Structures are given as structure tokens and as C-alpha cells.
Amino acid sequence: MNYHQLTPDFIADALASVEIYADSGLMALNSYENRVYRFKSEDEGTLVAKFYRPQRWSREQIQEEHDFLTESDAAGVRVATPLRRQGASLFEYHGILFAVWPAVAGRQFEADNxxxxxxxxxxxxxxxxxxxxxxxxxxxxxxxxxxxxxxxxxxxxxxxxxxxxxxxxxxxxxxxxxxxxxxxxxxxxxxxxxxxxxxxxxxxxxxxxxxxxxxxxxxxxxxxxxxxxxxxxxxxxxxxxxxxxxxxxxxxxxxxxxxxxxxxxxxxxxxxxxxxxxxxxxxxxxxxxxxxxxxxxxxxxxxxxxxxxxxxxxxxxxxxxx
Incomplete structure (x- = not known):
């Protein structure tokens, strides 16, 4: 699969491979390093899927990020943690790594406040x-x-x-x-x-x-x-x-x-x-x-x-x- 040309069908199939189903159209978010999409799922609510750019981070490096988020969340830090399926938070579909998060609702942070x-x-x-x-x-x-x-x-x-x-x-x-x-x-x-x-x-x-x-x-x-x-x-x-x-x-x-x-x-x-x-x-x-x-x-x-x-x-x- 050409990472630069991820198709809606590929994304939907990747999500379905971990039993996550998009009930609404995928909305591409403002991300250039990775490919990030927002969508709604009937079972999970509004979610964000991130497809990682190949050869940027290894599987171990991405997993460390997820584990840091999990530990930070447990310590009361306001961070979103990725969804897990059978104990895993990092998934692979046709050679491309991806993860899924619950969407965080909120307004833009005001740096002058x-x-x-x-x-x-x-x-x-x-x-x-x-x-x-x-x-x-x-x-x-x-x-x-x-x-x-x-x-x-x-x-x-x-x-x-x-x-x-x-x-x-x-x-x-x-x-x-x-x-x-x-x-x-x-x-x-x-x-x-x-x-x-x-x-x-x-x-x-x-x-x-x-x-x-x-x-x-x-x-x-x-x-x-x-x-x-x-x-x-x-x-x-x-x-x-x-x-x-x-x-x-x-x-x-x-x-x-x-x-x-x-x-x-x-x-x-x-x-x-x-x-x-x-x-x-x-x-x-x-x-x-x-x-x-x-x-x-x-x-x-x-x-x-x-x-x-x-x-x-x-x-x-x-x-x-x-």
C-alpha cells in the first residue's frame, strides 16, 4: 500500500480488522507527518485514527509513546490514551502501523490567557x-x-x-x-x-x-x-x-x-x-x-x-x- 495515497476503503478495512467501524465519513485532520482521520463509531463515539508514517518510528518507539500516555493518564495528567484491543494499542494492517484514540472535545487553548x-x-x-x-x-x-x-x-x-x-x-x-x-x-x-x-x-x-x-x-x-x-x-x-x-x-x-x-x-x-x-x-x-x-x-x-x-x-x- 502506498502510504501517501491511503484510500477510504483501506482505512475502513484497517479499522474493521480491530473491530472498529466508521459510521460517518472520514475527516482528514491537519497532520502532515502522519495521516490522521476523525470519524464516528456507533459503539465507541467520536474517534481519531492515526496511521503512522513508515520508517519514522519503530514499533517499539511508538509503543513507548503509548505506554507513557497510559502512565501519565493514571497519574492524573489530562492526556488521551489510545484504545486497546486484546491488550494492544498499536495495530498493523498491510504493513502500516496505526492506533485509535477517543476524540478530545474542547476549545482552542488561549496562550494569552x-x-x-x-x-x-x-x-x-x-x-x-x-x-x-x-x-x-x-x-x-x-x-x-x-x-x-x-x-x-x-x-x-x-x-x-x-x-x-x-x-x-x-x-x-x-x-x-x-x-x-x-x-x-x-x-x-x-x-x-x-x-x-x-x-x-x-x-x-x-x-x-x-x-x-x-x-x-x-x-x-x-x-x-x-x-x-x-x-x-x-x-x-x-x-x-x-x-x-x-x-x-x-x-x-x-x-x-x-x-x-x-x-x-x-x-x-x-x-x-x-x-x-x-x-x-x-x-x-x-x-x-x-x-x-x-x-x-x-x-x-x-x-x-x-x-x-x-x-x-x-x-x-x-x-x-x-
Whole structure:
């Protein structure tokens, strides 16, 4: 089966193989790495099926994600856990792995709502309490080797950049990578959500954490920094609010604030490389038509230059705020 062309019949047959039957049409959700569909089942209610991209994660790596969700749910963290059939949560149909979740109803998380931000901090601390004891044995760490060095090589091989732009882009990219590698020195690593931003959170009587597809082990601040935006002063207010909730449950090491800018650089470079690596998937040119254009790479030159300045600047400090 061609993963890029999953048909409704294939999806229905895969679900039926584990005795789940779609009573309504499949609605494709906004996911590019995997293929995700929402549907209604007479017996189970509204469900979400995820068909995993082959060769991204192994069976063992996906199962670890499911087990982390199960343990987090048991600890009272607001996460959705996949449905089980005969004790299994991960299924295979014609070589493609898939899983099914109950749909989480709720409204979009409001990152500018300080009450919601504080509640999110508390939930993340509860997640991190589980992450301290739940060790991922098969997934890689959140590392500069993966997010920066391998991404650099991917961009060299697969990005389509005009020669004159390339001559400026790659030396600057190399400088940003070297700075981030020098600054990224996490002392303590635990199992994280690792992709915690507003699109992966819903609000229903509190924040619900969704889409753990990227979960890895890394520093706690990785699950916090993406909620910070705006001016430095605005970010300090947001950070203080997040930590007010977080530290009700778990102590936060303020030294990790120095990791925010290298983590931002890691995400930035990894995202560019992800688009380049997936460009042969028809969904990517259709949904990211601006990528691989001259305007895009010129913009990335500016973004990298700004990030270089941010890496050189003093990190956020709770001491100066308080």
C-alpha cells in the first residue's frame, strides 16, 4: 500500500480488522507527518485514527509513546490514551502501523490567557513527574546531533537553494549551529511532550495535552519555552505565570532558562530540514508552496541572523523579573 495515497476503503478495512467501524465519513485532520482521520463509531463515539508514517518510528518507539500516555493518564495528567484491543494499542494492517484514540472535545487553548497558562504549567509539572520515572529506552534524546548536525546534512543534500543564496546561507547556518551546540548543555533529562505549543493543547475544564508523536527525553524547559512570545518583558510575565502553576507540583531549575535560545535554534533548523526531507511527499508541496522558493531562503537568512543575536544575548532571568 502506498502510504501517501491511503484510500477510504483501506482505512475502513484497517479499522474493521480491530473491530472498529466508521459510521460517518472520514475527516482528514491537519497532520502532515502522519495521516490522521476523525470519524464516528456507533459503539465507541467520536474517534481519531492515526496511521503512522513508515520508517519514522519503530514499533517499539511508538509503543513507548503509548505506554507513557497510559502512565501519565493514571497519574492524573489530562492526556488521551489510545484504545486497546486484546491488550494492544498499536495495530498493523498491510504493513502500516496505526492506533485509535477517543476524540478530545474542547476549545482552542488561549496562550494569552494567564489563568490558562498557569493551569498549563501545573499540568506540565504533573507530566514531568511521570517523565522523571518513565524512561524511553528506544527513542533518541533531544540532541544537537539529531536536530542540528543531521539537519544541516539534510539541508545540504535536499534543499533547493540558488547558488548565490547558498553561499551566504550555509556559513551563517553553520555559525548558528556551532553557537547552539556550545550553549546546549542540559544537566537533567526526562521524558517530555517535546512539541508543546498551542495547537497541541485543548481547553476543557483545564488543559488537555495532545499529540505526543515527538516525545523524547530532554530538559524540562523544552515543554515550556514554546508558550513564550512577544517582547522580552511579555515573555517574562508568561514565564512567571507558567512557573507559578508548575512549581505548585514540581521544582523548576532556573538554570535551564539558558537553554531556551539553543532549543529555539534547534527547532528552527530541524523544521527547515523536515520540510526538505519530506518534499517528495505530495502533501508537502501542496500545503507548503512557499518552501524552497528564493523568497523563503532569503527570509531564513534574516531569521538565522536574528537567532544568532539571540544566542549571544543574556538568557531570560527570573531574578531580574522578581
Amino acid at each position: 494567564l489563568d490558562q497558562l498557569e493551569a498549563l504549567g501545573e499540568q506540565l509539572a504533573r507530566l514531568h513527574q511521570v517523565g522523571e520515572r518513565f524512561v524511553l529506552r528506544h527513542r533518541p534524546l533531544l540532541s544537537t546531533q539529531d536536530y542540528l548536525e543531521q539537519s544541516y546534512q539534510t539541508l545540504k543534500r535536499q534543499a533547493t537553494i540558488q547558488p548565490t543564496t547558498s553561499q551566504a546561507f550555509f556559513p551563517l547556518l553553520r555559525q548558528v549551529i556551532d553557537q547552539a551546540v556550545r550553549l546546549y548543555r542540559p544537566k537533567r533529562q526526562l521524558t517530555l511532550h517535546c512539541d508543546c505549543h498551542s495547537s497541541n493543547i485543548l481547553w476543557r475544564d483545564g488543559p488537555w495535552l495532545l499529540d505526543f508523536d515527538d516525545c523524547r527525553r530532554g530538559p524540562a524547559v523544552q515543554d515550556l519555552w514554546m508558550m513564550l512570545s512577544g517582547s522580552r518583558q511579555e515573555q517574562l510575565v508568561q514565564l512567571d505565570t507558567l512557573l507559578a502553576g508548575y512549581e505548585l507540583v514540581r521544582e523548576f531549575d532556573a538554570a535551564e532558562l539558558a537553554l531556551i535560545e539553543p532549543l529555539r535554534a534547534m527547532r528552527m533548523v530541524h523544521y527547515m530540514a523536515w520540510l526538505a526531507a519530506r518534499w517528495s511527499d505530495p502533501a508537502f508541496p501542496a500545503n507548503f508552496p512557499w518552501f524552497n522558493t528564493e523568497d523563503y531562503w532569503q527570509q531564513q537568512l534574516k531569521v538565522l541572523a536574528e537567532q544568532q543575536l539571540s544566542l549571544d544575548a543574556p538568557p531570560l532571568s527570573l531574578t531580574s523579573w522578581n
